[in-house]
Amino acid sequence: MKILVCISNVPDTTTKISFSSDNKELNTAGVQFVINPYDEYALTRALELKESLGGTVTVLNVGLADTEANIRKALAIGADDAIRVNLKPTDSFLVAQQIAEVAKNEAYDLILMGKESVDYNGAQVHGMVAELLGWPAIVPAIKLDVAGNTATLEREIEGGKEIVKVNLPIVVSCQQPMSEPRIPNMRGIMTARTKPLKVVEPVSGEAKTQTEAYALPEKKSGVKLIDPANAGELITLLRNEAKII
């Protein structure tokens, strides 16, 4: 089993978001960057599959050198080796092209990634990679098992789930309760230093979108409190004032 896990480097979810004075950049000062939480489900499921079926897990990140701390973390958790495509990821399509290029030259059985990144919430890269490779994409998946050349998955649908059986290779996007993310231990951290991290230059590609400016949502005007003794008044307010029910 040869598995590729794509990880993205995102601000920790507890980060208070703010932007530069021209609103063009995220203020990264003091922000801790982590492996995208959904990607951690992909990574740990990949490691579990490797542990039961044998094989290798490679992590891939499209990013500049500042993402290497999180790539090393993925190696410390148990991935065998890593690839960094040396490109600032400004657009999903650009990222997908790089991933597809790496995958084209290696015979991966599975490409796993998170359902979406918690920064741009695009939920696009998996579908794009699958299309570029001509593979099926099962997104978003909450369960993944592999036996021989066949994967059995549970895919979340609006209001339920579907059970899918499909031959490898496939692209899968992962979400809870796919696996229980792991914390690296001391031994993992030590061995991660010696594991191979290959840096490759990007293939040429063109971004199809450009982020022009960011904005914060308007502040809520504050909560209107209702006396618990007259709780029913809330329903009246929701109908007559908020006009929402």
Added chain:
Amino acid sequence: MSVLVFVECADGKVKKSALEAAFYGHQVATQLGTSAVAVAIGEVAADELKNLGQYGITKVLHDTETRLKDYVSQAYVKVVAAAVEKENATVIVLSNTNIGSGIGARLAARLQASFATNVVALPELAGNSLKVKKSVFSGKAFADEVLTAPTKIIAVKKNAIEVNTVGTHEAEVESFTASLTDADFTGAPRETIRATGDVLLTEADVVVSGGRGMRGPENWHLIEDLAKALGAATACSKPVADVGWRPHHEHVGQTGITISPNLYIAVGISGAIQHLAGVNSSKVIVVINKDPEAPFFKAADYGIVGDIFEVVPKLIEAAKALEK
């Protein structure tokens, strides 16, 4: 040149999120001085499709091939791509659902198109580009994104735009087929298990949600009764699903599902940032918590500081008394 809307259907009906996409597509078409055509896949009542005329759709291409009864991304993308080609569409509008964004992503790669998800407003025209506003950082911010490729795909976030009907005209329904092969159907579902409950969480306009403050599953009738009286779906926080009081598909938040109903009522939920990430784009948020310092009150529009077991029965009574 035209605008093509992918209309998502389920159980023989056009989904509400698809009506939003249809109206959005109509508005974009008006901006561009063209018309909006829809494509629908699978079994759905003809009247449902004709009714799309009221949302500004002039024509619906309907593919009823039986193999398409379940969603398979490659096959669906082929059908939509064929419709794009037939209608010479330069803008494609979809709903920001698992299916909609799944189709959008494959289609974008296939057509070398610009693709924006989580879009919350109508686009601005900027030369040959469109500028859209989208929700980013798990609802903590917005981004203005310029779609620069000749073909543009937009996935519209639920409840983000106000839908109006535009007259009473009926859309013309035309049957349509794309040449699909068996290979397009690899990964077709073996079995589909639908959640029980009257209202689907992802489609709901009103959601009543319970947290650890509910103390146990034996108290969930309070959540269910309030939901029933308001025609709402039910949801929960992560620890509630983790201990098995409620199924995982009800868990909302950063690691659960993201929803944007018109009204979100949080009962006994503290409002941790990971929970807020899944619900903060709800239009109106109501918080019921006995702790006045619960962080959720900062994100709330209405709040009651009080004990669930005293407050919720009063709400149920008042909601039942509403004239529907």
